[in-house]
Amino acid sequence: METKMVVEKADLTAFEGDSGGYYIWSNAKTPLLSELKLAAGKLLLHPLGFALPHYADSNKIGFVLEGTFTS
Known part of the structure; x- marks a missing residue:
C-alpha cells in the first residue's frame, strides 16, 4: 500500500x-x-478568543503550535 503524506488545508x-x-x-x-x-480538525482562536469546554465520546490529542497562556 502506497501512502501519500502531503500537508493540505482543511476542506470543511x-x-x-x-x-x-x-x-x-x-x-x-x-x-x-x-x-x-x-x-x-483545527481549532483556531483569535486573541482573547474562548472555546467552551465540551464532552466527547472519543480520545483527543491537542497541540499548541504558537501563542501564550496566562492565568
Whole structure:
C-alpha cells in the first residue's frame, strides 16, 4: 500500500465566528484518515478568543503550535 503524506488545508468549516473557527479534514478528500479510522480538525482562536469546554465520546490529542497562556 502506497501512502501519500502531503500537508493540505482543511476542506470543511465546522464553525467560524468572531473568536475563531473550527476546521475539519474530510475523509473524502483525505482517504488515509478513513483507512486509519481517525479524524482531524483545527481549532483556531483569535486573541482573547474562548472555546467552551465540551464532552466527547472519543480520545483527543491537542497541540499548541504558537501563542501564550496566562492565568
